[in-house]
Amino acid sequence: MTAERDLDLVLFGATGFTGSLTASYLAEAVSSDDGPRGLRWGLAGRDLTKLREMRDGLVERWGEALESVELLRADVTDQASLDAVAARTRVVITTVGPYLAYGEPVVRACAEAGTDYVDLTGEPEFVDRMYVRYHEVAQRTGARIVHACGFDSIPHDLGALFAVRQLDANGPVTVRGVVRASGMLSGGTFHSALGQFSRAKQMRSAAAERKRVEPRPEGRRSRAVAGRPTRDAELGYWLVPLPTIDPSIVARSGRALADYGPDFSYSHYAGTKTLRYAVGGAAGLLGLVAAAQIGPLRRWLGAKVPQGEGPDEARRATSWFRVDFIAEGDGRRVHTRVSGGDPGYTETAKMLAEAGLCLSLDDNPPSAGSVTTGVAMGAALTERLQRVGIRFEVL
Secondary structure: OOOOOOOEEEEEEOOOOOHHHHHHHHHHHHHHHOOOOOEEEEEEOOOHHHHHHHHHHHHHHHHHHHHHHHEEHHHHHHHHHHHHHHHEEEEEEEEEOHHHHHHHHHHHHHHHHOOEEOEEEEOHHHHHHHHHHHHHHHHHOEEEEOOOOOOOOOHHHHHHHHHHHOOOOOOOOEEEEEEEEEOOOOHHHHHHHHHHOOOOOHHHHHHHHHHHOOOOOOOEEEEEEOOEEEEEOOEEEEEOOOOHHHHHHHHHHHHHOOOOEHHHHEEEEEEEEEEHHHHHHHHHHHHHHHHOOOOHHHHHHHOOOOOOOOOOHHHHHHEEEEEEEEEEEEEOOOOOOOOOOOOOOHHHHHHHHHHHHHHHHOOOOOOEEEEHHHHHOOOHHHHHHHHHOOEEEEO
């Protein structure tokens, strides 16, 4: 737990598209009758003029009480500015990505100040490098460094934890997560994916370096298992393995928490109703991986999906996601589901904001260092998300 600070939470990157959605979500939450009244929070970024314009818009929509939202200058090229922000607040939420390019100075500031940190990254190389460089620092200061607090990877991490707790097995447990979604891919997510597809060698190196220094649980194991394309008779979907950060996040929660049993494995898929869509999806993914290896083509693709922009509210209102989990162990099987609205933007902003509020305000399990949402917040964050419309169900 961080020492007493004059702010509870600071949102860094508030003038970007996802950052502005997160700021609006926080403004609405603190203005509601059952919201966190008295939350001391601020908006941080390079341009104070843009931040003032954003705050003025929040005041116009949600009321004069938001005039107290503090504005702080912070720039990833100015470490002292980030250190000053981290020293004042209990939690920093950052939407400034791609994180491999811009994230480390914020992690460093929070780890050294004992300030909790949450982000939206889906970049395995970044997560692994930050673990190697700052996990021990954060453990000493008490900071909780929690990556992947959006659609990557909250529904999958907390969803798998929810599933294994419903199963409540004593022996080995296997879980498969099957994702179905409708909606536009986030520009930030797309650029992060292009970046990591082009850095396969660096990703392997970062993962190997982390493996050398990260302790493993004694007498237990937890791992992500690469699946293969197949048909799931129980769910009625064709399955395509998804090369995202989610399986590694779930496996790390499994290594840290006894709930997952003595031998836990997780596999992660996209689910489609027809074989044609499954084949097309797999071919499209392979094509994107191949294109990412060619610099000019990678830059051309990146220009087609710009960062900092996204669909309008009407488009987001029609989007949805659903993640089914099949957990098996002790001769039993449990089917659970996590579902909600627009995954790339609306629900991601909600998850990010609620993760920050949870770290700042709730009674969470003791933890420090680089930890997952399941380890840092677990049931407390699950309950928060259920209260704001993200469903966790046993089917």
